[in-house]
Amino acid sequence: MIGRRLSPNLALNQLVARRRGDGESIVHLGFGEARLPAFRPLVERLVAGAERSLYGTVAGSTAVREAAAGYFTRRRVAAAPDQIVVAPGSKPLLMALNMVIPGDVLLPRPCWNTYAPQAAYAGKRAFGVPIPDECGGVPEPAALRETVRAARARGHDPRIVVLTLPDNPTGTLAPPSLVREICAIAEEEDLYLISDEIYRDLLHDPARPVLSPAEVVPRRTVVTTGLSKSLAIGGWRIGVACFPDGAWGRDILAGVTSFASEVWSTLAGPMQEVAAYAFAEPVELREHLAAIVRLHGAVAREVHRSTVAAGATCRPPTGGFYIYPDFEPVRGALERRGITDSDSFQRQLLDEFGVAVLAGHHLGDDEGALRFKAATGQLYGETQEQQELALRAEDPLRLRHITETLTRIEESFAKLCR
Numbered sequence: 001m002i003g004r005r006l007s008p009n010l011a012l013n014q015l016v017a018r019r020r021g022d023g024e025s026i027v028h029l030g031f032g033e034a035r036l037p038a039f040r041p042l043v044e045r046l047v048a049g050a051e052r053s054l055y056g057t058v059a060g061s062t063a064v065r066e067a068a069a070g071y072f073t074r075r076r077v078a079a080a081p082d083q084i085v086v087a088p089g090s091k092p093l094l095m096a097l098n099m100v101i102p103g104d105v106l107l108p109r110p111c112w113n114t115y116a117p118q119a120a121y122a123g124k125r126a127f128g129v130p131i132p133d134e135c136g137g138v139p140e141p142a143a144l145r146e147t148v149r150a151a152r153a154r155g156h157d158p159r160i161v162v163l164t165l166p167d168n169p170t171g172t173l174a175p176p177s178l179v180r181e182i183c184a185i186a187e188e189e190d191l192y193l194i195s196d197e198i199y200r201d202l203l204h205d206p207a208r209p210v211l212s213p214a215e216v217v218p219r220r221t222v223v224t225t226g227l228s229k230s231l232a233i234g235g236w237r238i239g240v241a242c243f244p245d246g247a248w249g250r251d252i253l254a255g256v257t258s259f260a261s262e263v264w265s266t267l268a269g270p271m272q273e274v275a276a277y278a279f280a281e282p283v284e285l286r287e288h289l290a291a292i293v294r295l296h297g298a299v300a301r302e303v304h305r306s307t308v309a310a311g312a313t314c315r316p317p318t319g320g321f322y323i324y325p326d327f328e329p330v331r332g333a334l335e336r337r338g339i340t341d342s343d344s345f346q347r348q349l350l351d352e353f354g355v356a357v358l359a360g361h362h363l364g365d366d367e368g369a370l371r372f373k374a375a376t377g378q379l380y381g382e383t384q385e386q387q388e389l390a391l392r393a394e395d396p397l398r399l400r401h402i403t404e405t406l407t408r409i410e411e412s413f414a415k416l417c418r
């Protein structure tokens with residue numbers, strides 16, 4: 001069934017833009033975008049690629065697929081260029097996977113707001129499985145097993161598990177031990193894994209161990225990633241999928257490429273030029289990324305501190321630019337203000353305090369819970385100059401334009417919970 005409403009995060013982003021356009025001052029924690037200037041060498045590659053105006057190969061040029069294969073191989077996911085497909089964003093690749101892999105879908109709950117609608121468009125059921133206390137992005141293993149068995153007993157066919165490593169919305173990374181447990185269940189229950197690793201290069205501590213399920217059960221894992229988040233070029237739309245070696249992987253890749261050929265044809269030529277450069281990870285790009293990561297980490301930790309100071313519980317963020325606080329401990333104070341569920345929470349934060357967040361029920365969470373996602377990637381300044389300053393600052397939290405915004409957030413949460 002095709003709906004008529006925009007995806008809630010994009011709808012909220014447009015609402016914020018409209019209200020700001022009308023003169024309202026809004027702190028935007030409601031959209032997963034890093035507000036940073038495009039790195040100069042990327043712009044240069046884009047311009048250099050402008051002459052590439054013909055349709056290209058559906059899966060992407062050899063050069064871009066070689067670069068992406070190298071990118072995955074350096075992350076211990078050995079890949080050859082013919083296991084790679086590039087596309088205008090990882091979103092269409094995830095949709096294609098939904099169309100091509102048979103069976104129903106198992107999702108961590110909460111999870112990114114697009115997984116469930118995509119499954120629905122593909123005619124699949126989506127089963128939400130609670131996440132563990134320690135992190136998001138993976139279902140709690142015992143609950144996963146139970147959900148699979150219960151669904152099969154009712155005649156459904158859960159077959160695909162989506163993992164987000166690191167996670168949107170919690171900003172956390174599942175440890176290797178948990179990933180291994182999920183992989184073991186996948187083997188036992190004959191499940192396939194889609195590992196969405198779009199935040200992988202945004203781990204705040206680069207030494208933190210990352211295990212992709214593609215290292216453990218390579219034949220049953222497809223990995224997706226892209227440049228939207230790590231390099232803050234979401235509007236350029238560059239995504240990539242890495243398919244398993246072997247008969248199943250080849251079949252799914254053929255299906256995704258066929259779908260691509262009927263829907264988007266190919267990734268735009270200039271973007272392939274950018275992607276070939278970026279996936280080769282030259283040293284200047286790695287240094288730029290390291291600066292981005294430091295900034296995300298510092299600001300996400302500070303917003304996390306504000307929510308905890310106001311009385312919420314919240315998993316400490318370790319990757320990306322999100323936190324997912326739970327205000328249940330201060331439910332009494334919120335109820336006195338008329339905030340009784342996740343919907344009224346989002347509404348009042350915006351209307352009374354001018355703070356935009358995305359309510360948890362949009363992410364599959366309980367409507368009655370007092371949880372939301374705060375995306376912290378838009379707090380680096382309104383102008384390119386401010387954003388550059390933030391990127392280069394030894395301590396971005398001491399920059400006036402950032403301090404002012406963080407103080408407003410802290411005061412809003414504190415006042416709300418008083």
Ligand SMILES: Cc1ncc(COP(=O)(O)O)c(C=O)c1O
Binds near residue numbers: 090092227237
């Ligand atoms: C977890 C996750 N996966 C995928 C995407 C889609 O990214 P893109 O289509 O820009 O590659 C997003 C964007 O918000 C995301 O948060």
